[in-house]
Amino acid sequence: MRLNGRTTLSALMAATLGLGTAAQAQDKPHDGVTVNVMTFTGPQIAEPLQRRGKEFSEDTGATINVITVPFSDLYQKVLTDWLTGTDSLDAAVFAPQWSVDYVVPGLLEDLSERVAADEALQADDIAEFFREFSQKVDGSTYMITVDGDFHMVYYRTDIAEELGLEGPKTWDDYLAFAQAANGMDLNGDGEADYGSCIAKKRNAQSYWMITSIASAWLQSQGTSQGAFFDTSDMAPLYDNPGMAAALEVYKKTGDYAPSDEINLDVGDTRNLFQQGRCALTLDWGDIGTLAIDPENSKVIDKVGAVVLPGSSEVLDRQTGELVACDDTTCPHHVDGINHAPFAAFGGWSGGINAAADEAVKDAAYAFFSYVSQPEQSNADVTVGATGFNPYRTSQFESIDNWTAAGMSEQAANDYLGAIQSSLNSPNMVLDLRIPQNQRYQQIVLDTAIARYLAGELSTEETMAAITEGWQEITEELGAEEQLEAYKSTIGAN
Amino acid sequence: MTVSERFDGFLDRNAGRLFILPAVLLILAFSLFPLIISAWLAVSRFKIGRDGFTLTYIGELNFKKLFTGSQQFHFLGTFSSITLTGWLILLVTALLIGAGIRQWLRSGRLTVLGGIGRLIAFGTLAALAWVFASTLQDGRLGSLSTTLFYVVVGVSLQFVIGTGLAFLCAQDIRGRSFFRLVFFIPLMVTPVGIAYTFRMLADMSLGPFSPLWKAAGFGDFSWAADPWTARLVIVVGDSWQWIPFIFIIMLAAFESQPRDEIEAAELDGAGPWRVFRDITWPSVAPVAATVVLIRVIEAFKIVDLPNVLTNGGPGIATESLTLHAFIEWRALNLGGSAAVAYTLLFVSTVVCVAFFQLVVRPMRQARGQA
Numbered sequence: 001m002r003l004n005g006r007t008t009l010s011a012l013m014a015a016t017l018g019l020g021t022a023a024q025a026q027d028k029p030h031d032g033v034t035v036n037v038m039t040f041t042g043p044q045i046a047e048p049l050q051r052r053g054k055e056f057s058e059d060t061g062a063t064i065n066v067i068t069v070p071f072s073d074l075y076q077k078v079l080t081d082w083l084t085g086t087d088s089l090d091a092a093v094f095a096p097q098w099s100v101d102y103v104v105p106g107l108l109e110d111l112s113e114r115v116a117a118d119e120a121l122q123a124d125d126i127a128e129f130f131r132e133f134s135q136k137v138d139g140s141t142y143m144i145t146v147d148g149d150f151h152m153v154y155y156r157t158d159i160a161e162e163l164g165l166e167g168p169k170t171w172d173d174y175l176a177f178a179q180a181a182n183g184m185d186l187n188g189d190g191e192a193d194y195g196s197c198i199a200k201k202r203n204a205q206s207y208w209m210i211t212s213i214a215s216a217w218l219q220s221q222g223t224s225q226g227a228f229f230d231t232s233d234m235a236p237l238y239d240n241p242g243m244a245a246a247l248e249v250y251k252k253t254g255d256y257a258p259s260d261e262i263n264l265d266v267g268d269t270r271n272l273f274q275q276g277r278c279a280l281t282l283d284w285g286d287i288g289t290l291a292i293d294p295e296n297s298k299v300i301d302k303v304g305a306v307v308l309p310g311s312s313e314v315l316d317r318q319t320g321e322l323v324a325c326d327d328t329t330c331p332h333h334v335d336g337i338n339h340a341p342f343a344a345f346g347g348w349s350g351g352i353n354a355a356a357d358e359a360v361k362d363a364a365y366a367f368f369s370y371v372s373q374p375e376q377s378n379a380d381v382t383v384g385a386t387g388f389n390p391y392r393t394s395q396f397e398s399i400d401n402w403t404a405a406g407m408s409e410q411a412a413n414d415y416l417g418a419i420q421s422s423l424n425s426p427n428m429v430l431d432l433r434i435p436q437n438q439r440y441q442q443i444v445l446d447t448a449i450a451r452y453l454a455g456e457l458s459t460e461e462t463m464a465a466i467t468e469g470w471q472e473i474t475e476e477l478g479a480e481e482q483l484e485a486y487k488s489t490i491g492a493n
Numbered sequence: 494m495t496v497s498e499r500f501d502g503f504l505d506r507n508a509g510r511l512f513i514l515p516a517v518l519l520i521l522a523f524s525l526f527p528l529i530i531s532a533w534l535a536v537s538r539f540k541i542g543r544d545g546f547t548l549t550y551i552g553e554l555n556f557k558k559l560f561t562g563s564q565q566f567h568f569l570g571t572f573s574s575i576t577l578t579g580w581l582i583l584l585v586t587a588l589l590i591g592a593g594i595r596q597w598l599r600s601g602r603l604t605v606l607g608g609i610g611r612l613i614a615f616g617t618l619a620a621l622a623w624v625f626a627s628t629l630q631d632g633r634l635g636s637l638s639t640t641l642f643y644v645v646v647g648v649s650l651q652f653v654i655g656t657g658l659a660f661l662c663a664q665d666i667r668g669r670s671f672f673r674l675v676f677f678i679p680l681m682v683t684p685v686g687i688a689y690t691f692r693m694l695a696d697m698s699l700g701p702f703s704p705l706w707k708a709a710g711f712g713d714f715s716w717a718a719d720p721w722t723a724r725l726v727i728v729v730g731d732s733w734q735w736i737p738f739i740f741i742i743m744l745a746a747f748e749s750q751p752r753d754e755i756e757a758a759e760l761d762g763a764g765p766w767r768v769f770r771d772i773t774w775p776s777v778a779p780v781a782a783t784v785v786l787i788r789v790i791e792a793f794k795i796v797d798l799p800n801v802l803t804n805g806g807p808g809i810a811t812e813s814l815t816l817h818a819f820i821e822w823r824a825l826n827l828g829g830s831a832a833v834a835y836t837l838l839f840v841s842t843v844v845c846v847a848f849f850q851l852v853v854r855p856m857r858q859a860r861g862q863a
Contacts, residue, residue, distance in 0.1 A: 454808030
């Protein structure tokens with residue numbers, strides 16, 4: 001066959017085009033793929049996803065659409081989208097404790113093989129708690145952690161010094177500190193400020209707070225004892241003198257707080273703390289990095305962090321009474337105080353819709369891996385606005401990243417030390433992870449606590465309302481199945 | 494007569510019905526289908542399982558929870574002894590029911606159907622008043638009574654202010670076109686937008702009026718922390734949104750009344766109050782009754798303001814029935830949510846039909862006779 005000039009030129013062009021496309025495919029492995037990712041209305045969490053999404057798009061060709069909804073809608077929006085086969089969402093970044101409800105009906109993609117083959121993720125660097133608990137259901141990995149979460153107490157070091165106090169070790173210390181600081185001008189604006197600011201808004205992210213307080217009384221024998229239900233019969237542990245003490249502490253903090261505290265979400269209390277208006281707060285790791293934000297913080301180098309305060313008395317589950325903390329009643333005590341740091345929420349994590357196209361799953365996984373890889377994560381966890389808190393071992397080992405971000409050496413050691421103490425505590429309280437845990441906590445617990453704070457219920461009525469509501473759900477879903485699930489998640493089997 | 498002729502005759506006789514049939518079928522499909530599905534949900538339990546989800550028939554259990562079970566506090570409220578205000582509410586209700594029965598007995602149109610209708614209407618009204626009065630102490634109302642509060646107080650406030658403004662703007666005053674436009678603006682804003690705007694305005698520590706609150710000694714007061722002030726703020730926000738609706742309709746009613754009747758009365762020496770009472774009001778009363786009916790229907794569905802302003806708090810103090818249903822649905826308690834929604838449908842239907850039969854229709858008839 002004889003090729004004329006035009007044919008030769010066309011062939012050359014086609015070959016060039018083909019090579020170009022092949023090269024592009026290699027450069028941009030997810031070119032043309034769109035991934036719809038849902039998370040909550042930020043700006044925390046959504047901001048780094050959007051920002052990293054743009055970088056990821058430039059590198060891989062995939063388009064990352066971050067769709068946001070209010071926190072209270074997130075669980076249901078994602079679940080109904082996937083459960084009904086609408087599948088308009090390819091992935092979501094949400095609470096890993098909810099994953100059990102997604103895994104049981106087969107809605108979440110099993111990522112075990114992908115994680116095992118992903119060297120860039122450096123999965124071994126993800127702290128064991130997040131890697132083995134938050135990311136996994138029944139031994140398989142379904143979530144990729146992008147954030148580490150623990151509740152801690154933050155206090156103003158300058159005010160503590162002025163008052164001759166230390167970071168609170170017990171909840172009584174917390175109240176004493178709050179009372180002493182309440183009414184002082186904490187930020188030099190000439191106005192009286194508050195002793196304590198805790199997010200207590202209903203239908204928001206407040207319902208974990210009470211567990212952070214109550215755990216000090218409720219769990220003393222180690223993580224596998226659990227702080228929500230009795231592992232022998234699935235009876236709720238929220239109706240006893242320990243819970244009553246916690247409820248009273250929780251309400252008492254309101255005496256030293258803004259008058260509209262029950263309408264404040266975490267964003268509001270963080271802002272108040274950042275503006276120097278609060279002496280104490282109970283929050284996730286975000287405060288530590290928000291406090292060093294040079295543009296918005298008035299408390300740079302004035303913030304200390306401590307592991308959740310504890311109690312010198314704990315609940316004896318046999319007698320139902322409070323007993324003094326000693327080597328037998330609380331073997332993990334520190335100087336006679338039982339600390340039970342609460343891994344509230346478990347850290348925002350990404351999961352992928354099992355019904356998405358393979359190309360979309362690949363792109364979604366690559367995106368979550370990209371966000372979680374140390375190169376990105378090590379920078380993001382030092383920025384308060386991201387909402388991402390440390391969760392990789394390497395992020396705790398060196399304070400260089402933190403001092404480079406503007407944290408003093410003392411503050412960095414305090415902050416990372418408090419998280420590490422929580423992470424390494426043998427008495428860490430694992431968040432509820434049984435089927436429909438969202439209903440137990442976000443509906444029953446949240447409503448009862450909101451009514452208690454509003455003065456609608458007494459302490460006893462509140463405990464009874466939680467217990468009755470939880471028992472009703474347990475009976476509805478099957479007590480034996482729920483007990484098995486509970487024991488398995490806290491390692492009590 | 495051939496088949497073709499018979500068919501033509503049928504078409505001629507039923508042309509109207511046939512033309513309207515597609516629209517009716519569409520409406521039935523889009524309104525009846527959800528009604529049937531939600532009825533099924535209301536007697537079912539939704540559960541996620543290995544095969545996706547299951548709906549199990551559980552009979553009246555979801556309703557039982559609301560009326561006598563674990564959700565009674567949420568739906569009906571917490572019952573306690575009846576306060577003085579509660580007794581007053583019961584007294585007013587009894588007087589209204591008594592007046593209704595008296596009016597019916599005197600009407601001379603005593604039918605069985607009318608009797609059953611009134612029995613349902615008056616029975617429901619008495620039950621609602623009793624629930625409201627019995628849960629009034631300490632403000633521990635359930636979502637049903639809170640919704641009734643929004644409906645009764647909110648619509649009354651909106652009607653009085655909206656009608657008053659409309660009456661003023663119907664007069665020959667300077668700048669009335671400007672006022673009409675200004676009063677109308679809130680109606681054009683989306684409800685969620687209004688809720689967020691109002692949340693900002695009502696913020697006593699950071700809002701634009703905070704210096705005023707502080708100067709007045711209310712700097713440390715939080716309306717959101719008290720059940721009644723929180724409910725009142727929602728009523729005020731709702732009124733800000735809906736007064737323009739009543740205003741614009743009542744303005745049209747005032748402006749469309751015949752001038753000759755008023756001029757004749759004025760020539761006969763009637764003063765402004767007499768003219769309003771005997772001529773203007775009877776002329777606009779049917780429109781007023783209709784606009785109240787529309788607002789009542791709408792007010793039963795209030796959700797945006799309590800959701801955005803207070804998230805239903807403090808506690809559950811500002812939670813309306815729709816918000817209650819939405820919160821249950823958000824927790825995937827679809828049966829409980831549907832049961833709340835169905836109860837809302839029943840209450841709002843009875844109240845609105847009764848209002849139409851006992852207020853709107855008599856006013857229209859009276860106007861027709863006049």
